[in-house]
Amino acid sequence: MDVELIPAAASYPIRHAVLRPSQSIDEVPFKEDGEPGTATFGAIDRASGAVVGVATVFREPAPLDAAEAGVPLGAGHEAAAWRLRAMATREDLQGQGIGSLVLDTVLAHVAAEGGDLVWCNARVHAIGFYQRAGFETWGDEWVVPIHGPHVVMWRWIEPRKAT
Template sequence: MPIRTAVVPLSEIYELRWAVLRPGLPRESAEFAEDGGPHTFHLAAYEGEEPAVLGCITVFPDPFPAPHPLSAAAFRFRGMASAPEVRGRGYGAAVLAAATRESAARGARLLWCNGRTEATGFYKSQGFSVVGEEFVIEGVGPHLVFSREIQG
């Protein structure tokens, strides 16, 4: 069945974000300061017309943290997750592709994130490059900065 993506309210993706990215931590640990921003958007991935959210991502304008000519036109994504039962079936790639299209439509020319080090292979397969050194987010683990230029 094809993967469908849609821009949705935060409430639709929050449960998956919390369950996958912050297991064992309080629910509020999955709340991001950017969630309610005026230019923030959330995307969900579904299997066909089924209502269960199987992938999610949150995107917002945020200057790139290192010198870059496109820093002012950068969007950052956070909270990208796929349900464990569909990992490796394209849901992460689908929400990332939808986030790229939507970001470009909103004026972004650079897409970046603080991604888990263990996901390096995934990000590289999606055209992202590693920028800088590994760092640790307390309670979550080792991360790297990933970035990719995008077309409008």
């Protein structure tokens, strides 16, 4: 399995099938997909060339209170926050490590770009996946129409955490 940068549109079939099956594929793109600095990663099955896991990441301030969350940033330093969206593995291949590979690549990308933390609006059924990857929940759950209950989750990019 290779994980590499892919055009956002190459992630749309999995976004649609796994995350937004009740919507039209025309509703799958995000406005951030076409913006500079947005990165979409795909896990590519070597044998078939198929994209089997995806995630998109871009700079966006985190919706958590840095002081209350115990974020150890220096005075006057705003956390360089990146938002993870549309993390999904093809349904028949879930639970085989593909999501972890994609997420590791996302975290490495954010680290290379100088990011301090990564956050997402996590579907509650995926909390365990993110917790295994070092994310913590923040605040209360809320319900997104069609998509169900969500909670903010976030984690440090390690080099910053050590300072």
